[in-house]
Amino acid sequence: MNLLNEIYNKSCKPKCENYIKISNNITLIDNFFENFKSARNFFINKDKWECISYQGHSKPGYESLFPDWVGKSLMEKFILDNKIVDDMNSYTIVCNFFYNELNPIWSLSTSTYFPHIDGVENDGFLNHICLINLNKIPVSTKFYTYKNQECCSKEINENWKEYTRDISKESLDYYGKENITKGEFKIFLDKKQDLSVKLIKEVEFNPNQAIVYPANLFHSPKVPQEFTKDNPRILLRITFDKKIT
Numbered sequence: 328m329n330l331l332n333e334i335y336n337k338s339c340k341p342k343c344e345n346y347i348k349i350s351n352n353i354t355l356i357d358n359f360f361e362n363f364k365s366a367r368n369f370f371i372n373k374d375k376w377e378c379i380s381y382q383g384h385s386k387p388g389y390e391s392l393f394p395d396w397v398g399k400s401l402m403e404k405f406i407l408d409n410k411i412v413d414d415m416n417s418y419t420i421v422c423n424f425f426y427n428e429l430n431p432i433w434s435l436s437t438s439t440y441f442p443h444i445d446g447v448e449n450d451g452f453l454n455h456i457c458l459i460n461l462n463k464i465p466v467s468t469k470f471y472t473y474k475n476q477e478c479c480s481k482e483i484n485e486n487w488k489e490y491t492r493d494i495s496k497e498s499l500d501y502y503g504k505e506n507i508t509k510g511e512f513k514i515f516l517d518k519k520q521d522l523s524v525k526l527i528k529e530v531e532f533n534p535n536q537a538i539v540y541p542a543n544l545f546h547s548p549k550v551p552q553e554f555t556k557d558n559p560r561i562l563l564r565i566t567f568d569k570k571i572t
Contacts, residue, residue, distance in 0.1 A: 417568035431506035445542035
């Protein structure tokens with residue numbers, strides 16, 4: 328029987344050479360893998376699922392799934408080096424392939440022009456996201472404020488959800504139809520004068536470089552026109568819960 332464990336252990340050793348603080352909430356990791364080429368080949372050449380609205384979240388494109396322990400093993404050096412207290416049972420890992428789709432969007436965050444969050448602090452723990460760039464070119468993640476707040480707290484979470492629903496309804500009413508495309512939503516946003524969200528930072532990270540940030544930051548991926556179904560924006564996405572001290 329041919330198992331993936333041996334190939335993974337040989338091909339995907341983390342190096343995590345250097346940590347760069349972009350802000351109190353955002354860190355870059357230099358040279359995440361010892362051998363970027365072999366790690367990249369391992370992760371991008373596995374079976375893929377197309378993302379659909381039935382999945383229950385708004386991720387677009389397609390994705391490859393891996394055992395949770397793979398994410399835990401890849402983050403171990405970063406966790407130890409930075410003296411992070413994590414929930415060892417909270418790890419998830421997926422390889423995302425994003426591209427510009429022409430189909431109607433099923434959520435605002437699918438458009439990549441409007442921010443979202445992936446969670447808020449709960450019982451002293453906050454989910455964190457690590458994105459490792461598997462492309463051969465730099466990619467970017469965009470960060471926003473909502474009513475001048477960079478992070479979403481429990482106190483404003485319901486208000487944020489309500490605002491997102493209002494913007495979604497307003498954009499559909501603007502066009503007078505039930506579904507709109509990514510391009511149509513961008514036109515609506517460009518014309519709207521009183522948005523409560525504001526783009527404040529765009530963080531670029533290079534091939535084999537990773538970005539780590541808490542899930543309660545208002546953020547969205549940058550997916551320019553060059554990323555197509557045959558040439559997608561490829562990121563390895565690891566999440567874990569961090570104890571907030």
